[in-house]
Amino acid sequence: MKNSGNKAEKQQESNRSSRKGGTVFLFLCLIAVLGFLLRLAVSCELAANDPAAGNPSNITDMKTYLDLADGILRGNLPALFYYQPFYYAVFLPLCRLGTTTPYLLILAQSLLGGITVLLAGLSAGMILGRRAAVWSALLCAFSAILVYFTPYALLEVLQAFWITLLFYLTLRTWRKPSLAGWSLCGLVLGLSILTRGNTWCFLPVLLFCVLYREWPAGKKQILAGTAMLVFLVVLPQLPFALYNSVRLGHLSGPSTAGNAVLAIGNNPEGAPAGLELPYPKTYEMWLKREKEISIPKRMLQWFLDEPAAFLEQQFQKFILFWDATDYPNNITEANAAKSSLMRNLKFLPTGILLLLGIAGFFNGFYQRLFLRRKLFFLLWSFIALYALSIIVFYILARFRVPVLPLICISGGVYLAQLFRRAPLRVAIHRGAMAAFALFIVYSLSPLYVYAYEPWVLRLTRPDGVNSILEECPYEWKNAPAGKYLLVTDSSSSAKGGWTGTGNSFTLEKTFHLKYPVKATEGLLVFPVFGTGGSFRMTVNRKSLRYTSPGNTIILIPVPLRVENGTVKVNMEISEPQGDVMFVVDSRRDYGRTMLDGKTIPFEFVCQLLIPLGK
Structure with missing residues (x-):
């Protein structure tokens, strides 16, 4: 009798479970x-x-x-x-x-x-x-x-x-x-x-x-x-x-x-x-x-x-x-x-x-x-x-x-x-x-980006990006044949760290080179944002007026002088007209950008292309 009672209870539980499963x-x-x-x-x-x-x-x-x-x-x-x-x-x-x-x-x-x-x-x-x-x-x-x-x-x-x-x-x-x-x-x-x-x-x-x-x-x-x-x-x-x-x-x-x-x-x-x-x-x-x-x-x-x-x-x-x-x-x-x-x-x-x-x-x-x-x-x-x-x-x-x-x-x-x-x-x-x-x-990603990423990158990439390319990636008139070294301290625009820095300033940008170079001239590349305008740019004492149709890329040949594995580029932006703006990268801080004579906790967004020869 006891066993039959247990069987009945188990059957009832099974029926309830089945009904709940169906529900x-x-x-x-x-x-x-x-x-x-x-x-x-x-x-x-x-x-x-x-x-x-x-x-x-x-x-x-x-x-x-x-x-x-x-x-x-x-x-x-x-x-x-x-x-x-x-x-x-x-x-x-x-x-x-x-x-x-x-x-x-x-x-x-x-x-x-x-x-x-x-x-x-x-x-x-x-x-x-x-x-x-x-x-x-x-x-x-x-x-x-x-x-x-x-x-x-x-x-x-x-x-x-x-x-x-x-x-x-x-x-x-x-x-x-x-x-x-x-x-x-x-x-x-x-x-x-x-x-x-x-x-x-x-x-x-x-x-x-x-x-x-x-x-x-x-x-x-x-x-x-x-x-x-x-x-x-x-x-x-x-x-x-x-x-x-x-x-x-x-x-x-x-x-x-x-x-x-x-x-x-x-x-x-x-x-x-x-x-x-x-x-x-x-x-x-x-x-x-x-x-x-x-x-x-x-x-x-x-x-x-x-x-x-x-x-x-x-x-x-x-x-x-x-x-x-x-x-x-x-x-x-x-x-x-x-x-x-x-x-x-x-x-x-x-x-x-x-x-x-x-x-x-x-x-x-x-x-x-x-x-x-x-x-x-x-x-x-x-x-x-x-x-x-x-x-x-x-x-x-x-x-x-x-x-x-x-x-x-x-x-x-x-x-x-x-x-x-x-x-x-x-x-x-x-x-x-x-x-x-x-x-x-x-919070983890924003905390890393704003509090730790610039410091971590100084440890993991002390020279910034040094990328060897098989040929010049830009349309540079009279570009030497052979390989090129692309050097930059800024990150991708997709990372979201780019911010405007005005349109009238003096700048000294230092680049660290991982590889030996013999070239005496390189190509400075940087973006200009805005709806369009013009500005005067003086780079290493060479002055020209540039017209920007809007968001665009500026290419400027610059003389190179390598000292202890570094290259310095001095630039002055003046006489702006219209809507033009340059950018710095808040996600990088190598201490290699001086704006109006002061080192800033950002890096100017630019690249330096250096011929390496064949």
């Missing part, structure tokens, strides 16, 4: 539908009010993708698949069958967004139950950047779907290993890689999952799971890789853009985040001479020459990945503001999602979730590897978008535990985790 699934579906409708409504508003949704500028990736997709629909394949091709060669053409309006694309990407919300909720439910599922789905549904990216011809919404689906399938297959499960994971990863190649980073996690979960079943199951996983990862890429290989005459992958993207944030002049246009001259030269010296080899040379400077740049990319600032590219919050719903509804900014996600990471250690719940360990394996795969390149807001649903899951797990009944001590500890996450997301 939460229905609730998640409602949140997903809400997420879909929000995306659809915002997207329709943006399609009506923002030309970028249907007719983007020629300089954007959106226009490139649309033109490539339309060409493929007409039967005109590109000479090479330069970008990873799935989005513009498969997805976009399907969304433009019989139409050139953005509305079919809007519907498709809104549906993907809604499904992503559902998958995020279901994944969180597997990790920590119903409350985590609901919180995660809500965070994902109301993410501002996931919503307003929807109407634009950018791959981020699709990639967010692939990554969230891959994570969901990984959790399902972890709980119930099967050859079909590993095969599905491999296929989805292959399609994700074909959308953007950095998701190769997930392959080690999946291989670990196969090995760990199939170990009890024996070697045959491990080998079968691994073989199917790898085969289906590679399979979707083969047609495009074969096409590129035939066109190039040598083995190639499905895209050829990897090195160009890698070089942007990993050259001595490069910025860790954002895009500087025009591109830095070192970057342009690296690409121009890529066939002679590969980009990875250039990076290795820079690392061996200046290891501290190289690592400092990687550190900046690391903290900027977790920073609240969204570095725009193609579209910005100004585009989003053209929707009344985006202006009036309180969608969640990226900073809030990062804060909650990082708090979830700390809580994972505090609650020992990484040990007690392997699925939470898998979550942060996905997030951490994705973050590293972006940090290797450079930081843009759109590069973070695809992993935000997983960060929402971490945030949902944190909120589910935060609002559970707990002793005061535990509640205080959880609040402290959020406070520390708040510091990382909103």
Whole structure:
């Protein structure tokens, strides 16, 4: 009788759990539908009010993708698949069958967004139950950047779907290993890689999952799971890789853009985040001479020459990945503001999602979730590897978008535990985790930039940037043939440290040279901002009047006199007319700029090009 009573109690508990599970699934579906409708409504508003949704500028990736997709629909394949091709060669053409309006694309990407919300909720439910599922789905549904990216011809919404689906399938297959499960994971990863190649980073996690979960079943199951996983990862890429290989005459992958993207944030002049246009001259030269010296080899040379400077740049990319600032590219919050719903509804900014996600990471250690719940360990394996795969390149807001649903899951797990009944001590500890996450997301990068970066750069780059170029990167009349040394103490404009310094002053600028030079003349290069005007410039006692049409670059040949590895350039700006302004860089302080006879805690923004000969 006692045993039958226990069985009845267990059956009742199972029935209650089943009913609650069904209820939460229905609730998640409602949140997903809400997420879909929000995306659809915002997207329709943006399609009506923002030309970028249907007719983007020629300089954007959106226009490139649309033109490539339309060409493929007409039967005109590109000479090479330069970008990873799935989005513009498969997805976009399907969304433009019989139409050139953005509305079919809007519907498709809104549906993907809604499904992503559902998958995020279901994944969180597997990790920590119903409350985590609901919180995660809500965070994902109301993410501002996931919503307003929807109407634009950018791959981020699709990639967010692939990554969230891959994570969901990984959790399902972890709980119930099967050859079909590993095969599905491999296929989805292959399609994700074909959308953007950095998701190769997930392959080690999946291989670990196969090995760990199939170990009890024996070697045959491990080998079968691994073989199917790898085969289906590679399979979707083969047609495009074969096409590129035939066109190039040598083995190639499905895209050829990897090195160009890698070089942007990993050259001595490069910025860790954002895009500087025009591109830095070192970057342009690296690409121009890529066939002679590969980009990875250039990076290795820079690392061996200046290891501290190289690592400092990687550190900046690391903290900027977790920073609240969204570095725009193609579209910005100004585009989003053209929707009344985006202006009036309180969608969640990226900073809030990062804060909650990082708090979830700390809580994972505090609650020992990484040990007690392997699925939470898998979550942060996905997030951490994705973050590293972006940090290797450079930081843009759109590069973070695809992993935000997983960060929402971490945030949902944190909120589910935060609002559970707990002793005061535990509640205080959880609040402290959020406070520390708040510091990382909103304060760490600004603190480093304004308090420590100039000092750190004096240690890691005492000579500033000294970059050897194979030829003169500017149009300098009678420029000597051969290599050049580019020397500058200022950082990229994309870093945001440039500030105006007026239009009438005397200046003494000192340059430190890492390499011996014999040239007696160099080229001084500096930007002039404003709407246009003129000024008189006297450089090393040589006086000329210059006219500036607006934001422009001034090139002035200057005599060189090298003393103890330094070159001094004396300059006077006078008689300004109109709107002209020169700039200094507040993120650099080498003490090598004297303005009106006083050393200032900034560096004048300029470059010195010195011929090195052949």
